[in-house]
Amino acid sequence: MAGTGGGAPSIYPTVLYADARAAIRQLTEGLGFSELSVYESEDGSVLHAELLQGNGAVMVGSKGTGGVFDTAMRDAGAAGVYVVVDDVDAHHRRAVDHGVEILMPPTDQDYGSRDYMARDAEGNIWSFGTYTPAIAG
Numbered sequence: 001m002a003g004t005g006g007g008a009p010s011i012y013p014t015v016l017y018a019d020a021r022a023a024i025r026q027l028t029e030g031l032g033f034s035e036l037s038v039y040e041s042e043d044g045s046v047l048h049a050e051l052l053q054g055n056g057a058v059m060v061g062s063k064g065t066g067g068v069f070d071t072a073m074r075d076a077g078a079a080g081v082y083v084v085v086d087d088v089d090a091h092h093r094r095a096v097d098h099g100v101e102i103l104m105p106p107t108d109q110d111y112g113s114r115d116y117m118a119r120d121a122e123g124n125i126w127s128f129g130t131y132t133p134a135i136a137g
Contacts, residue, residue: 009056013059014061016061016062016063016069017062020049022121023120023122027058028051031126032053033052035050036052036057037050045062047061054085056083056084058081078125080126083128085129088115088130089106095116095118101118101120102116112131113129114130115128
Protein backbone atom coordinates (compact mmCIF):
# COMPACT_ATOMS: atom_id res chain seq x y z
CA MET A 1 0.00 0.00 0.00
CA ALA A 2 1.25 3.44 -0.82
CA GLY A 3 2.36 5.66 2.01
CA THR A 4 2.02 3.17 4.85
CA GLY A 5 4.63 1.88 7.24
CA GLY A 6 5.79 -1.69 7.59
CA GLY A 7 4.49 -4.30 9.95
CA ALA A 8 1.27 -6.24 10.10
CA PRO A 9 -2.00 -4.33 9.69
CA SER A 10 -4.32 -4.25 12.68
CA ILE A 11 -7.55 -4.34 10.66
CA TYR A 12 -8.53 -7.14 8.26
CA PRO A 13 -11.80 -6.78 6.36
CA THR A 14 -13.55 -10.15 6.12
CA VAL A 15 -15.93 -10.99 3.28
CA LEU A 16 -18.01 -14.15 2.82
CA TYR A 17 -19.06 -15.41 -0.61
CA ALA A 18 -21.50 -18.01 -1.95
CA ASP A 19 -18.67 -19.05 -4.31
CA ALA A 20 -15.49 -18.15 -2.46
CA ARG A 21 -13.26 -19.95 -4.98
CA ALA A 22 -14.62 -17.76 -7.83
CA ALA A 23 -14.25 -14.67 -5.61
CA ILE A 24 -10.61 -15.51 -4.88
CA ARG A 25 -10.01 -15.93 -8.61
CA GLN A 26 -11.62 -12.54 -9.39
CA LEU A 27 -9.80 -10.76 -6.57
CA THR A 28 -6.40 -12.19 -7.56
CA GLU A 29 -6.67 -12.14 -11.34
CA GLY A 30 -8.87 -9.08 -11.82
CA LEU A 31 -8.09 -6.89 -8.83
CA GLY A 32 -4.44 -7.70 -8.20
CA PHE A 33 -4.55 -9.42 -4.81
CA SER A 34 -2.04 -12.18 -4.01
CA GLU A 35 -3.15 -15.42 -2.41
CA LEU A 36 -1.35 -15.98 0.90
CA SER A 37 -3.32 -18.96 2.21
CA VAL A 38 -6.51 -20.91 1.56
CA TYR A 39 -7.94 -23.47 3.98
CA GLU A 40 -10.72 -25.70 2.68
CA SER A 41 -13.13 -28.13 4.29
CA GLU A 42 -13.53 -31.70 3.06
CA ASP A 43 -16.38 -30.57 0.76
CA GLY A 44 -14.16 -27.93 -0.88
CA SER A 45 -15.75 -24.85 0.69
CA VAL A 46 -13.29 -22.15 1.73
CA LEU A 47 -13.13 -22.05 5.51
CA HIS A 48 -10.60 -19.21 5.57
CA ALA A 49 -8.39 -17.47 3.02
CA GLU A 50 -6.01 -14.54 3.24
CA LEU A 51 -5.37 -12.34 0.22
CA LEU A 52 -2.70 -9.67 0.21
CA GLN A 53 -2.61 -6.20 -1.35
CA GLY A 54 0.45 -4.15 -0.45
CA ASN A 55 0.95 -4.51 3.31
CA GLY A 56 -2.76 -5.10 3.90
CA ALA A 57 -4.91 -8.18 3.69
CA VAL A 58 -8.50 -9.26 3.37
CA MET A 59 -9.91 -12.49 4.76
CA VAL A 60 -12.31 -14.45 2.57
CA GLY A 61 -14.55 -17.42 3.30
CA SER A 62 -17.56 -19.38 2.06
CA LYS A 63 -21.11 -18.61 3.09
CA GLY A 64 -23.08 -21.50 4.52
CA THR A 65 -20.39 -23.15 6.63
CA GLY A 66 -22.50 -22.82 9.78
CA GLY A 67 -19.69 -21.24 11.81
CA VAL A 68 -20.25 -18.42 14.27
CA PHE A 69 -19.06 -15.69 11.85
CA ASP A 70 -21.07 -17.19 8.96
CA THR A 71 -24.20 -17.22 11.13
CA ALA A 72 -23.61 -13.65 12.32
CA MET A 73 -23.14 -12.45 8.72
CA ARG A 74 -26.20 -14.29 7.34
CA ASP A 75 -28.40 -11.18 7.18
CA ALA A 76 -25.62 -8.61 6.79
CA GLY A 77 -25.39 -6.43 3.71
CA ALA A 78 -22.62 -6.39 1.16
CA ALA A 79 -19.26 -5.10 2.33
CA GLY A 80 -17.41 -2.02 1.13
CA VAL A 81 -13.61 -2.08 1.31
CA TYR A 82 -11.08 0.66 0.43
CA VAL A 83 -7.60 -0.40 -0.71
CA VAL A 84 -4.63 1.94 -1.26
CA VAL A 85 -2.75 1.34 -4.53
CA ASP A 86 0.15 3.22 -6.11
CA ASP A 87 -1.12 3.36 -9.71
CA VAL A 88 -4.90 3.69 -9.87
CA ASP A 89 -5.04 3.81 -13.67
CA ALA A 90 -2.99 0.64 -14.16
CA HIS A 91 -5.00 -1.12 -11.47
CA HIS A 92 -8.24 -0.02 -13.16
CA ARG A 93 -7.02 -1.27 -16.57
CA ARG A 94 -6.30 -4.68 -15.06
CA ALA A 95 -9.80 -4.84 -13.55
CA VAL A 96 -11.41 -3.85 -16.87
CA ASP A 97 -9.29 -6.41 -18.75
CA HIS A 98 -10.66 -9.11 -16.42
CA GLY A 99 -14.29 -8.06 -16.80
CA VAL A 100 -14.74 -6.56 -13.33
CA GLU A 101 -17.82 -4.33 -13.09
CA ILE A 102 -16.64 -0.73 -12.76
CA LEU A 103 -18.96 1.63 -10.88
CA MET A 104 -16.76 4.73 -11.11
CA PRO A 105 -13.75 5.16 -13.42
CA PRO A 106 -10.51 6.65 -12.06
CA THR A 107 -11.48 10.06 -10.72
CA ASP A 108 -9.50 12.84 -9.02
CA GLN A 109 -11.17 13.67 -5.69
CA ASP A 110 -11.32 17.07 -3.96
CA TYR A 111 -9.37 15.67 -0.99
CA GLY A 112 -6.37 14.76 -3.16
CA SER A 113 -6.99 11.10 -3.92
CA ARG A 114 -7.40 9.45 -7.28
CA ASP A 115 -9.68 6.45 -7.05
CA TYR A 116 -12.06 4.13 -8.82
CA MET A 117 -14.83 1.86 -7.60
CA ALA A 118 -15.77 -1.69 -8.62
CA ARG A 119 -18.35 -4.30 -7.68
CA ASP A 120 -17.30 -7.93 -7.36
CA ALA A 121 -19.38 -10.84 -8.64
CA GLU A 122 -21.36 -11.06 -5.38
CA GLY A 123 -22.10 -7.37 -4.90
CA ASN A 124 -19.33 -6.22 -2.55
CA ILE A 125 -17.97 -2.76 -3.33
CA TRP A 126 -14.21 -2.31 -3.69
CA SER A 127 -12.64 1.17 -3.90
CA PHE A 128 -9.00 1.52 -4.95
CA GLY A 129 -7.18 4.82 -4.57
CA THR A 130 -4.12 6.78 -3.62
CA TYR A 131 -5.50 8.33 -0.42
CA THR A 132 -3.76 7.05 2.70
CA PRO A 133 -5.34 8.33 5.90
CA ALA A 134 -2.81 9.72 8.39
CA ILE A 135 -3.22 7.63 11.51
CA ALA A 136 -1.24 8.70 14.56
CA GLY A 137 0.60 5.77 16.13
